[in-house]
Amino acid sequence: MTGGPRRVMITGIGLLTGLGDGPGDNWDALLAGRTAIKRIAAYDPAPLRTQLGAEIGGFDPLRFASRRALRMLNRGDQLGLAGASLALEDAGIGASGELGHRAGLFFGGNKEVPRLDELIDRIASIRREDGTPDLRRLGQNASSIMAPLFFVEGLQSAALFHVSQKFGIRGPNCFFAGTADAGAVAIGCAMRAVRRGEADLAIAGGYDDATNWWPMSKADSLGTLTTDNDAGASAFRPYDRRRSGSVLGEGAALVVLEERDAAQARGARCYAEITGFGAGNDCCRPPAPDPLGRGLARAIRRALDDARVSGADICYVAAHGSATRAGDLSETLALRQALGSAAAAVPASSVKPQTGHLVGAAGALNLVVAALAIAHGMLPATLNLDDPDPRCDLDYVPRQPRPARVTRAIALARGIEGQAAALVLERPG
Amino acid sequence: MIRRVVITGLGAVTPLGNDADATWRGLVAGRSGIGLLSTFDTDGFPVRIGGQVRGFRPDERIPAGIGWRRLSRAGRFGVAAAAEAVRAARVPIGIPASDRRGVAMGGSIGRPGLRLLADTGHLRESTGNRQLFLRQPPHVVLEGSQNLPVSAMAQLLCATGPMIGIHTACSGSGHAIGESFRAIQDGDADLMLAGGYDSLTTWLDVLGFSLLGALASGYDDDPQAASRPFDARRCGFVLGEGAVACVLEDLEHARARGAEILAEVLGYGSTLNAWRITDSPPDGSGAIQAMECALLDAAIEATMIDYVVAHGTSTPGNDAAETAAIKKVFADHACRLLVSSPKSMAGHLTSAAAALNVLAAIGAIRHSVVPPTINLDTPDRGFDLDYVPATARRTPVRMAMINAFAFGGTNTAIIVGRAAP
Numbered sequence: 001m002t003g004g005p006r007r008v009m010i011t012g013i014g015l016l017t018g019l020g021d022g023p024g025d026n027w028d029a030l031l032a033g034r035t036a037i038k039r040i041a042a043y044d045p046a047p048l049r050t051q052l053g054a055e056i057g058g059f060d061p062l063r064f065a066s067r068r069a070l071r072m073l074n075r076g077d078q079l080g081l082a083g084a085s086l087a088l089e090d091a092g093i094g095a096s097g098e099l100g101h102r103a104g105l106f107f108g109g110n111k112e113v114p115r116l117d118e119l120i121d122r123i124a125s126i127r128r129e130d131g132t133p134d135l136r137r138l139g140q141n142a143s144s145i146m147a148p149l150f151f152v153e154g155l156q157s158a159a160l161f162h163v164s165q166k167f168g169i170r171g172p173n174c175f176f177a178g179t180a181d182a183g184a185v186a187i188g189c190a191m192r193a194v195r196r197g198e199a200d201l202a203i204a205g206g207y208d209d210a211t212n213w214w215p216m217s218k219a220d221s222l223g224t225l226t227t228d229n230d231a232g233a234s235a236f237r238p239y240d241r242r243r244s245g246s247v248l249g250e251g252a253a254l255v256v257l258e259e260r261d262a263a264q265a266r267g268a269r270c271y272a273e274i275t276g277f278g279a280g281n282d283c284c285r286p287p288a289p290d291p292l293g294r295g296l297a298r299a300i301r302r303a304l305d306d307a308r309v310s311g312a313d314i315c316y317v318a319a320h321g322s323a324t325r326a327g328d329l330s331e332t333l334a335l336r337q338a339l340g341s342a343a344a345a346v347p348a349s350s351v352k353p354q355t356g357h358l359v360g361a362a363g364a365l366n367l368v369v370a371a372l373a374i375a376h377g378m379l380p381a382t383l384n385l386d387d388p389d390p391r392c393d394l395d396y397v398p399r400q401p402r403p404a405r406v407t408r409a410i411a412l413a414r415g416i417e418g419q420a421a422a423l424v425l426e427r428p429g
Numbered sequence: 430m431i432r433r434v435v436i437t438g439l440g441a442v443t444p445l446g447n448d449a450d451a452t453w454r455g456l457v458a459g460r461s462g463i464g465l466l467s468t469f470d471t472d473g474f475p476v477r478i479g480g481q482v483r484g485f486r487p488d489e490r491i492p493a494g495i496g497w498r499r500l501s502r503a504g505r506f507g508v509a510a511a512a513e514a515v516r517a518a519r520v521p522i523g524i525p526a527s528d529r530r531g532v533a534m535g536g537s538i539g540r541p542g543l544r545l546l547a548d549t550g551h552l553r554e555s556t557g558n559r560q561l562f563l564r565q566p567p568h569v570v571l572e573g574s575q576n577l578p579v580s581a582m583a584q585l586l587c588a589t590g591p592m593i594g595i596h597t598a599c600s601g602s603g604h605a606i607g608e609s610f611r612a613i614q615d616g617d618a619d620l621m622l623a624g625g626y627d628s629l630t631t632w633l634d635v636l637g638f639s640l641l642g643a644l645a646s647g648y649d650d651d652p653q654a655a656s657r658p659f660d661a662r663r664c665g666f667v668l669g670e671g672a673v674a675c676v677l678e679d680l681e682h683a684r685a686r687g688a689e690i691l692a693e694v695l696g697y698g699s700t701l702n703a704w705r706i707t708d709s710p711p712d713g714s715g716a717i718q719a720m721e722c723a724l725l726d727a728a729i730e731a732t733m734i735d736y737v738v739a740h741g742t743s744t745p746g747n748d749a750a751e752t753a754a755i756k757k758v759f760a761d762h763a764c765r766l767l768v769s770s771p772k773s774m775a776g777h778l779t780s781a782a783a784a785l786n787v788l789a790a791i792g793a794i795r796h797s798v799v800p801p802t803i804n805l806d807t808p809d810r811g812f813d814l815d816y817v818p819a820t821a822r823r824t825p826v827r828m829a830m831i832n833a834f835a836f837g838g839t840n841t842a843i844i845v846g847r848a849a850p
Contacts, residue, residue, distance in 0.1 A: 047560055072706065101718055105701065113541055113633075123543070124550040133547040135632060139474035142636045151637035151836075152706050156538060156596040161837040164701040170718065172699045173839055174604045177538065177575050177596040185593055189608060192615055198722075214541075217562050218570040279617065281583050281592030283526045285496075286571065298528040298589050302617060417576040418583070419592045 008194045009263045009270040009428060010371050012091025012256030014083040014205070017355040017365070018054035018249055022086060026355075027372050030380040031401045035354045037233040037247050043213050050225035052235060053211035054249030054356025065162070072152050073162060074114040075250070076360075080107060080159035080207035081166065083252030087203055088167065091256040091268060098168030104199035105164055105173045106190035107254075108182025108206040109360035111156045112214050115147060122146070163203065171199045180320065181279070181415035182206055183253060184363025188277030188423055190257055200262050205254030205367075208360035212250075215359075219248060222287050224324050224416065236353040237384035238321030239328050239392035246322045249356020253364035255371070272371040272409075276309070276424030278302025286417040289326055293334030296320075296420040300338035300410065303422035309408060311339030314346055314424075316373050316409040318366035319396070321350025321382060322357060327414070332392045334420075347404065349397035353383035363413025363421055370409035370425050379404050434613045435848065437688040438518025438676035439788055440510035440624075442490075444480035444669055444775050448513055452673075452775075452785070453792040456800035457821045461653035461774050463667050468502075468630040476639045478652040479630050480669030480776025482506060495581050499568065501539055504578030506672035506781075507626025511582040514622060518676035518688060522587050531590030531618040532582045533609045534674075535601020535625035535780035539573025540633045582622055582674075590618040596780065599740070600699075601625045602673065603783030603833035603841030607697040609677045610843075619682040625781035626672035634668060641707060643836075644668065645743060656777075657804035658741035658770035659748050659816045666742040669776025673784035690848035692791045695729065695828065698722025702838035708746050709834055713754030716740075719840035720758045720830060727844045729828065732762045734844070736793050736829040738786035739816075741770025741802065742777055747834060752812050767824065769817040773803040783833035783841060790829035790845050797825045 015022055018036025019029035036054035045051035061070055061078040064085045073081065084105075088094070122145040126137040138145060147153075155161070157175035164170065172193045176182040183206020190204035209215070219225055226245035228235040236247045263270060280298030282290035289295075304310060320331055336343045351369055358365050373379050378401055385398035406427065413421045441448060444462025445455030455462060462480045471477035490509035491497040497505055511532075515522070520530075545563070552560050571577050576594040583592045591612055595605045602625025609621035629638075638644050645665035648655035656667040683690055700722065702715035709715065724731055740751055756763045771789045772778075778785050793799045798821050805818040828846040 043561055044559070047562055047564060049564070101700070112538060116541065116546070120546050120550045120553065123546050124554065127547050127551065131547065131551060133543045135470050135543070136473035138543070138632065139471065139636070142475060143640060146636050146640055148640045151641055154637065155598060155706070155837050157598060157835075157837050157839065158706070160597070160701065160839060161703075161706050164703040164838060168703050170701050170703050170715065172722075173597075173701050174595060174608060174699065175597050175839075177536070177594045182594075185591075189611070192611060196611075196615075213562050217564055218573070221565055221567045221570050223567070279531070279591035279593065280528060280589055281531070281580065283580075283583050283587065283589045285584070286574070286577060286580055287567075294526075294528075294589050295592070302528075306616075415576065415592075417574060417580040417592070417594075419576070419580075419594075 006195050006197060007260040008191045008257050008274050009260050010255050010272050011258045011263050011268040011270055012087040013368055014087030014090060014254040015368060016056060016079055016083055017251040018056050019355055023372060030351055030354055031378060033383060035233040037236060037356055040211060048216055048220045049227045050220055051229045052247045055211050056250055072149055074153055076109060076111050076207055076209035077159040077162060079252040081162050083207055083254035084163045084203050087254045087256045100168060101170045102200040103169045104171040104190060104193050104202035105160050105169050106186040106202060106204040107159055108176040108186035110179055110208050114153045115150060116214050178419055179359050179415040180362035180413040181419035181421045182360045184413035184421035184423060185279055187364055187367055188421060191274045191277055194257050194259050200259045202257045203254055204257060205364035206361035207252035208358055209250045210248040210359040234384045236323055238323040238350045238382055239388055239396045240385050241387045241389045243323040243328060245324050246357040249358050251358045251361050253361045253368050270428040272374045272425040273428055274423055275426045276303040276307025278306055278422045280420045282418035284418060289330045291330055293330035295418055296331060296334035296414055297338040299420040299422040303424045307424035311342040313408050314410050315406045316379055317346055317348035318370040318411040319348040319350045320412045320414045321352055328392050332394055335394060343394060347379050347395045347397050349380055349382045351380050366411040366413060367423050370411040374406045374409055374425060374427050377403055377405055432614050433680035434610050434677055434694045435680050435683050435690045436675050436692045436791060437678045437683050437690060438514040440513030440674045441788060442482055442485055442506040442510050443671035444482055447485050449788060456771055456774060456789055457798055459801045459803045459820055461803060463652045463655060463776050465652060466630055469632050474635060476635055476644045476646050477649050478655055478667060480667060481630060482671050492585055495585055500578055501572050503626050503628035507578045508581045510672035510674040511622055512585055514674040514676050515586055526587040526589045528589045529619040530586055530588035531592060532579055532588060532622045533593040533605040534579050535595045535605045536575045537596055537627055537780055538575045540631050543632060586622055597835050597839045598837055599779055599782055599835035600833035600839050600841045601780035603843060604699060606843055607699055607841055610694045610697050613677055613679050619679045621677045622674055623677050624674035624784035627778060627780035628670040629668055629779050630670045654804050656743045656773050658743045658773050658802055659812050660805045661807040661809040663743040663745060663748060666744055667776040669778045671778050671781050673781050673788050675787060692794055692845045692848055695846050696723040696727025696844040698726055699841045704838055706837055709750045711750055713750040715840045716751060716754035716834050717757050719842040723842035723844050731759050733828050734830050735826045736799050737766055737768045738790045738829055738831045739768050739770045740832040740834045741772055752814060755814060763814060767799045767817050767822060768814045769800055769802045771800060783831060786831040790831050793826045793829055794847055798823050
C-alpha cells in the first residue's frame with residue numbers, strides 16, 4: 001500500500017458494437033468515421049416509423065458460452081457475457097476461473113421480457129373467434145404455451161448470474177435497470193465499491209439488444225427516434241440544426257476496474273483512472289427533459305466535486321448527444337451551467353452517429369470513449385454535424401477527429417425518465 | 430469520518446395493510462394477507478393464490494400533481510408508499526428542488542398485455558408474417574417503464590439528486606436501500622427515498638414462476654396456510670405484491686431539521702452465489718458472506734444482533750440454506766437469536782420484499798415486539814432456531830439483520846439498530 005485513499009483504474013475494456021469487437025477495432029472505426037447505422041436487417045422494420053438501427057452482424061455467442069448455457073441467455077445477456085469476457089481478456093485476467101469475494105459485478109441494462117415470438121405463436125392457440133385470449137385455456141395449457149425456462153431467461157438481472165458463474169465472482173453487485181444512465185451508474189457504483197474497499201476488482205458497464213423488434217416497437221412511439229429513414233446513417237445528427245432524433249444500436253461496453261496498487265503490482269495496463277462519479281435527475285415528467293438539463297448539470301457538478309477538480313480541469317467531454325431537439329439543447333445548457341466559463345473551450349463529442357444509441361450501454365460506451373481518448377490522445381468527431389444549431393454552441397468536434405492531449409475527461413449519460421450520470425476520468429499518472 | 434445514516438420515515442402498501450402502520454399491525458397480529466387472486470381470472474391456472482393488495486385507492490394516496498392514472502399497478506403502490514414515507518418523515522417539500530435528495534428503488538419492467546400478444550399473433554397470421562408486430566401507443570410504453578414511477582417519486586420529493594432504478598428480483602429493495610446508504614455515506618445526497626415496488630400478480634408471473642416449480646400449490650382451499658417458512662410441509666413461495674419505501678437520511682441532516690429518527694442503518698453487504706440461477710447453494714455460502722460483510726461493514730459483533738428478519742420464502746431450498754447460513758454466521762449466538770419471516774403473512778413481495786423486512790425490523794426495534802412466522806406447526810429436522818412460531822414475541826431488540834436472497838444468486842444483508850441517542 002502506498003497510503004492515502006484507494007484509487008481505481010480501468011485495466012480492461014470489453015466492447016461490442018456494430019463497428020466491431022474490442023477497443024482496438026472500435027477505436028479505429030470511430031476515428032475513420034465509419035458508421036454501423038443502416039436499415040434494420042434482422043427483421044422487416046416496415047411497421048416502424050424508424051427503420052434504422054446499428055446492429056451487430058455475425059455475433060457468435062458460442063465464443064463465450066456453451067450451447068447448453070446459451071439456452072438461458074437472450075441476446076442482450078449474451079452481449080453482456082461477451083463484453084465481460086472480452087474485458088477480462090483485455091485486462092490480461094484468465095478466461096475463466098475463480099475471482100472470488102473481492103471481485104464485484106455492477107451492470108446496467110434495459111432488459112425486456114424475452115421469448116416474445118415464441119409466446120405470441122403459442123398464444124394463437126388460445127385465441128377466441130372474437131380475438132380475445134381465453135385465459136382459462138392459457139392456465140390449463142400453460143406448460144405447452146410458456147417455456148419452462150421462460151423466467152430463467154427472463155430475469156432482468158440474469159447476466160449478473162451468468163458472468164458470476166463463469167468467472168467465480170462472488171462480491172458486491174447490483175443491476176441497474178434503465179437507459180443510458182444504467183451502465184454509467186453501474187460503473188460509478190463499482191468505482192465507489194473498489195475505492196471504499198469492498199472489492200479490489202469489479203466488472204462494470206452496460207449492454208442492450210435495443211434494435212430487437214420489441215424494444216424498437218416501444219421506443220418508436222416516444223418521439224425520440226429520427227424518422228428520416230431515407231437519410232440512412234446521416235439521419236442521426238447531434239447538435240445539428242436539422243437533427244431529428246436518435247437511431248438505436250445494440251452493443252455492450254464493460255470495463256474491468258482495479259484498485260491501483262493491485263493493478264500496478266501485477267503490471268496491468270491502465271487506460272485511465274476513474275476519479276469522480278455523480279448522478280442527478282431532471283425531476284420532471286418523462287419523456288421530456290428539463291429545459292435546462294438540471295439533472296445532468298447536477299450529475300456533472302457532483303462528479304467534479306467527487307474528483308476534487310473544477311470545470312476548467314476538463315479537457316474532453318464524451319457527450320450524450322441524443323439528437324433530440326430538447327435533449328441536445330438542454331445538454332448544452334447543462335454543460336455551460338456545470339462547467340462555467342470553461343465550457344466554451346472544452347471539446348465535446350458524441351459517437352452515437354457511428355455506434356447508434358446503445359441505450360443501456362450508451363453511458364458505459366461514453367466512459368470507454370473518454371478512456372480511449374485519454375489513452376490515444378485523439379478525440380473522436382461528432383459525425384453529421386454539418387450545420388451546428390447556433391444554440392448548441394459548444395465545441396462539438398464536428399466531422400473530423402482531432403489530436404489532443406487529454407489529462408482529464410468527463411463522460412455523460414442521460415436516461416429517458418430524466419436520470420443523469422457523469423464520470424470523471426484522469427490520465428494515469 | 431463516515432457519515433451516519435438514519436431512517437426517518439416509512440410508507441407501505443402491502444397485502445397486510447395499505448399503509449406502514451396497518452402493515453406493522455398485521456405483522457404483529459400474525460395475520461395472513463394471502464387469498465385467492467383477483468388480479469386476473471385465475472380459473473384454470475395451476476396456482477390461484479397470492480398476497481394481493483386490496484381496497485387501495487390511488488386517488489386518495491397519490492398527490493394530484495403526480496397523476497396516478499399514468500402509472501402501472503406496481504407504480505401506484507410505489508408512489509403511494511413513497512408519498513407516505515416523505516410525509517411521515519416531514520420532509521419539507523417545495524421549490525426549488527434539492528440536488529441533495531435522491532431516489533433508489535427496486536422494481537420490475539412492465540409485462541406485455543396478453544391482448545397485445547394475441548393481437549400481434551393474429552396480425553402475423555393474417556399477413557402471412559409480413560407484418561410482425563404492432564406499434565404501441567406512448568402511454569402504454571411509458572406505463573410499462575420500470576422507472577416512470579421512480580421519476581414520479583423524485584417529483585414528489587422535489588429531488589434532482591440521484592434517481593436509480595434497480596432490478597435484482599427478490600433482493601431489489603435490499604440493493605436499493607444498500608446503494609442509498611452508500612450514496613449518503615459518500616456524500617452524493619443527504620436524503621434518499623429507498624425501497625421497492627412490485628406487482629408480479631399477473632398471468633405472466635403466475636405462470637412463469639409456477640412452471641419453475643417455485644410456487645406453493647394445492648392451497649386454493651386454504652390460501653392462508655400456503656406460505657409456511659421453515660415448516661416441514663413447506664412447498665414453495667406465494668407471490669405477493671406491494672411497495673415499501675423508507676426515507677434514509679444523514680444523521681446530522683436529520684438532527685438539524687428536528688426529524689424523528691426511527692432507526693439507524695449500520696451495515697450493508699451484497700454478494701453473489703455464482704452457483705445456480707434458481708437455487709441457492711445448500712451450505713448457504715453466498716448468504717453467509719452477505720451477512721458477514723454487513724457485520725464487518727457495521728463493525729459490530731454478531732452477538733449484538735437480536736433479530737434476523739429472514740428471507741424465509743417457504744421454499745424447501747431457501748429455508749434450509751438460510752438456516753444453515755444463520756448457524757454458521759452466528760455460531761453459539763444463533764440459538765439466542767429470534768428469526769422470523771414476514772413472507773409467512775404477506776407472501777413474497779419480490780422487489781419490495783427486503784424493504785418489508787426493514788419495516789419489520791424497525792417495528793421490532795421501536796416497539797420491542799418481534800413479528801411471528803405463521804403456519805410453522807411442524808418444525809423440520811435440523812431447523813432448530815427460534816423462528817418465533819405463530820405469535821409475536823415481546824422482547825427488546827437492539828439491532829436486527831435483514832436478509833434478501835434472490836433468484837439469480839444475488840444476496841443482500843442490511844443491519845439496522847436503535848436510533849442514535
